[in-house]
Amino acid sequence: MDKVTTEKREYLEKAALTVRTLSMDAIQKANSGHPGLPLGAAELGAALYGEILKHDPSDPKWVDRDRFILSAGHGSMFLYSLLYLSGYEDVSMDDIKAFRQVGSRAPGHPEYGVTGGVETTTGPLGQGLATAVGMAAAETMLAARFNTEEDMIVDHYTYVLCGDGCLQEGVSGEASSLAGRLGLGKLIVFYDSNKITIDGSTDLSFNEDVAARYRAYGWQVLNGSMYDFEEIFRLVAEAKAEAERPSLIVLKSIIGKGSPHKQNTADAHGAPLGADEVVATKAALRVSGDFFVSPSAVAYFKMKQTEWKKNREDWERRFAAWSRKNPEKRAEWDLFYSGAYMPASLPVYAVGDKAATRAAGNKALRSVAKANQNLVGGSADLKGPNAVGFDTDPFSMTNRLGRYIHFGVREFAMAAISNGIALHGGLRVFCSTFMVFADYLRPALRLSALMKQPVIYVLTHDSIYVGEDGPTHQPVETIASLRLIPGVTVLRPGDAEETAVAWEMAMENRDGPTVLALSRQTITVFPKGDPDWKNTIKVGAYIVRKENNPDVVIIATGSEVNLALSAATLAEESGKKVQVVSMICRELFERQPVLIREALVPPSVRVVAAEAGVKSGWEGLADAVLSIERFGESGPADKVAEHLGFTVEALAKLIEAEPV
């Protein structure tokens, strides 16, 4: 970038000024919010949205736009001010004036899906950066697949703004280490280094050498000032020139800059400046009135809008030309970006076949991945145990076409990166670890759900039947805990056949994340009482063992379906008619109309549920539950089950008990 002209500098200064005025007034009016970042980083915002980002506010979903992630999501007014100034329709002055009010497109933290121009939901610290790593990875994957020597159809950068908080969180470290390994050169992270967090000086708990740490991860680290446009442009140019390493640009800054009495103190971080200080700040900034917008800034962005639109239209033309030259690639592109599931030829099993559902999951994955070349994913260093290898090479610095991602022992970053891949568009993604370690990635799964992203979580070793590894590795409460998160679909297939259908259901679910809960242990394929079960199961359950006017219905999930079938046989001997329902997804079933629910579980019949985990959540459906209300034990799976009283006999006893 050339020397910044006086004219441009003035424009940018006015834009920064407007970020400050809009932010402080919106926060003051809401009587809630975080002025520290928008005031402290306003210059970077002006530089980014005015000069650095390749974007077109008239088409916020343009696939080849640069991504910008405000990882320090509490500074949301930074983003809204800039989206408003840039001309994103979604953020009107009314929205800004209704900052943090119900129904405003300027909610407390940036929310994906609520506001055009917001690339991901942020606020839970550290995750924005990790999600950006996923976006940058996705860019390289799609670039490798679709670009030709003549045409760079996919060619964009991923920028992040993060603060001290994000860099203290472990997830950012996990993701940054992997980004270094993967050589994501088009990832550029700005570190708003103001040395202040909520508690006060970062010295209280955080005096490490962040630059050295990032160099250790294999990043390029650059240093500059937040308030020198020329320097910012020069550093971004340096970052862009580095093709093989992500860049961390450390910008020394002053939190709440412009507020005469609060800048450079923790007071500026997370509370409105206060009416008096707003007056003082406006006086210092030499502006008057509320929600001041600099006319020069408006004129500047108006001018830029024309340029941006032209730039995007140029890309559209190049894309059209590329499409003509590469019709096959274009057809694949359309498939990729549609996100639709291409039906796979799923593996077939016979009654009596024996397979762990993780193994059956692997067969299904291989078919699905073959039919859906846009599916990428991997495991947190458990490729073998999770059984998630498929016919591809590892994604790496030298092989961007590899679709298997070695995430390393980094569950949380894995899930956040998967969110980034999903959000980027063009790819479907799965990730995997042991079920019990869903706890490690839970905050990112929550964001998958909140953002309605179709990330598939393959979580194997799904109960105490893990066996020898013991209670640290045996989930008892984990499946129940995942079902609690609004919008998460938990599928726990009962055998290999159900597992194949479960993979299909996961791929068909594009409204949010799906968890596939799969067994470590071998399970026998059982006969299905419903000849149309492959359709019925999509309501969340179907009848495995049918009885007319049953005395009891057992609802079972996963490996407990076979247990239920055995208990039913046992109960038959004492004259009880037992219907068995395999409930692959309780959430789906519970959403069905009464008619459908009662077709599976007739009213006024004793209902017993069986799941190798806590009973909480089943009481609404069942009169009794065969459950496990304590941590497990180390031992062979069957011995552990026996030790915990989780047996066919115990289930049969619950069948026999008098209805309550």
Added chain:
Amino acid sequence: MDKVTTEKREYLEKAALTVRTLSMDAIQKANSGHPGLPLGAAELGAALYGEILKHDPSDPKWVDRDRFILSAGHGSMFLYSLLYLSGYEDVSMDDIKAFRQVGSRAPGHPEYGVTGGVETTTGPLGQGLATAVGMAAAETMLAARFNTEEDMIVDHYTYVLCGDGCLQEGVSGEASSLAGRLGLGKLIVFYDSNKITIDGSTDLSFNEDVAARYRAYGWQVLNGSMYDFEEIFRLVAEAKAEAERPSLIVLKSIIGKGSPHKQNTADAHGAPLGADEVVATKAALRVSGDFFVSPSAVAYFKMKQTEWKKNREDWERRFAAWSRKNPEKRAEWDLFYSGAYMPASLPVYAVGDKAATRAAGNKALRSVAKANQNLVGGSADLKGPNAVGFDTDPFSMTNRLGRYIHFGVREFAMAAISNGIALHGGLRVFCSTFMVFADYLRPALRLSALMKQPVIYVLTHDSIYVGEDGPTHQPVETIASLRLIPGVTVLRPGDAEETAVAWEMAMENRDGPTVLALSRQTITVFPKGDPDWKNTIKVGAYIVRKENNPDVVIIATGSEVNLALSAATLAEESGKKVQVVSMICRELFERQPVLIREALVPPSVRVVAAEAGVKSGWEGLADAVLSIERFGESGPADKVAEHLGFTVEALAKLIEAEPV
């Protein structure tokens, strides 16, 4: 340490040999386990347990022992072999032969409370190291308080053995960064650097410069070989000589060393070597027979036992002398190490007083902390918002008597460090963050529960009443998810008065972790229908509004008790008699005998539950639930509640509905 004599070297080699033979045979017999680490790090084990650790197997709970944490918990046979050799009674040859069987004191992963000599439960990677940071911090706190110029009563080291997996996990980075800031010079971490993880070479996903990263955290980093005793002793001496920085000792090693065909491959990591390879390994090691124990190793440890015992008895004598010289300190010591709650003079409120329960929590904390000088704790950079400041200085490098810990924005490490402080003994500990970020620390809370450690989790901003910060900051499923973990006691007090009692209950609960779920918003103190409520509440619930032969009982928690009281008043107008029960702890209530439960919630009466979160878990107690089954929204708290239909009117309507 002097030059290692030939005799000592031979002893140590035989000890290392025995670690290898016992480990491979136990794993082979169990047909399950991880030989890679015990075989690869056997020499360090011999050096540690034979020469480096200050311990006495005849008194595994000796308070001034060095702590050793096997953070790479999957290598549990490393630990069991060495505990057995050293003479810890808890690990017999029978236990080793029953490795990974139900009832064995050699379970799959090391479990605190199951096996004497195991300092913490490990297996979930990264947490062992973070927990060790807590132990090392606790040592400095107690040393500062109890040591005198004459007597060093508290003076021990905390050693950790971790592998590549632990160092990839974000939690270890969080904790290490804080350990650097806190200058925990008596923390010494060995890094078993074998460059292999489950998926294969660490190069697949982890090529960062770990040494440089640790230097960036402010650690001393030393390098050596796993197989050079002299070097190990020299490096440990160097680590001990460094008083102000924790030390990372990077030991180059070979995974599965000794196994001719599997060493240095991922195959050695997590599966038995196989019968043939066990034979080949024994041949290579020149031993025969199963579960071979070297007689020289036994003789060596026998000799050491005498030395260790004498050393510990010397300490006992010094402790007795110190006690005589410092009777006040000794009295305080006894109080500290008893762990018992010293009753505090709790704050008093009047009906109609208004206070957020987080604010009331702060008042209670201040009283409790005054009466219990062994209580330490802090927040993940939310001291003000969580309201957890109390009358003390920050714990720091220069003030080891400070009791407030600035954990930084590191929720997960905070909880793991708190586990370490609790496990160390002598201190009580609390930690805090926003309720929604319980997800970030969940894996450590699970370990608090599994280890029955009385860590107090102060989780504020406990519902959608967080308001403006929006769905990323509004828990809806979080409280329910915490109740699922076996052994976690979740207390959600209804007003300021209940909050004071809740703090007392938390301090009195020494059988596991307690969560205090506290409100951001102001709550009015309500009249209590039960004059003895402060006692009754300890069964988990009491009657706030009493009715003879009520038509309906509302069970409410936290801020919803006032909502229930309003709804009851409203229902009264239409002739319904409504009893209101404040249920501070559902888990406690559910454990009560029927007699007690029915004294609060009469049978055959319609029951409605009210909690600002998901209904899952309440269906077992209530016929209807006023709940929130979706993510929240950004807006002022009352507006959000109204928008979500979470109102007095909605609750009153549920009262009116016909019993099901």
